[in-house]
Amino acid sequence: MKASLKAHFEPERSSAIATLFLPAGDARVKASITEATFSKGPSLNSLSLSLEKPGSFIIDYNVPNQDFRFQFMNTVRLAEKPVSLTYTHMLGARQTAIDGSLQIDPANKLSVNYSFGSGNCKVKYAYAHGEFGRILVEPVYDLSKNTWDFAVSKKYDGGDSLKANYQTSSKVLGLEWNRDSKTNGCFKISAAFNLAEKNAIPKVFAESTLNYDF
Structure with missing residues (x-):
């Protein structure tokens, strides 16, 4: 059995998510709650349940909204190249999306995301x-x-990584510092700069994740 605790900090507010993983054969059951579950006494607010098999499927159930989200994954080979496909459907919102990725070689990967209904399509x-x-370079084109959106990241020894991304439509520049430690957990510090505004104060966020094994 495993559990994780993630805390999110912002200047205006903070939040936390606790997740419990229970083995179920080759799948696992996941239960997640936030601080809203206990803010006004024990309740079902923000409680979600999931049944998932890594690389195969995820079924999420939002308890307070009585809503399901289905996700199915599979990988096939096309001309000896692995092609990964993911189908996602949100029942209540009636939204369906398909993600596909082609691993051309160890250094190059092409991905496509398409949302039915809205017709939104992104190529990365x-x-x-x-x-x-x-060093990972990721340009994204929104058809x-x-x-265009652009992202560049670099991993360092010891679990540290730095990432910069820029959204041309909103002119927002984002910077991230991540650390993934098996002993001290994971944390992320990020800042967003709106370059369209003069003298804009950057928005700073921090996240911390602790993992437990029982």
């Missing part, structure tokens, strides 16, 4: 540079908005 190309692919 990922290039891993260096001997261990520690529906005719805009």
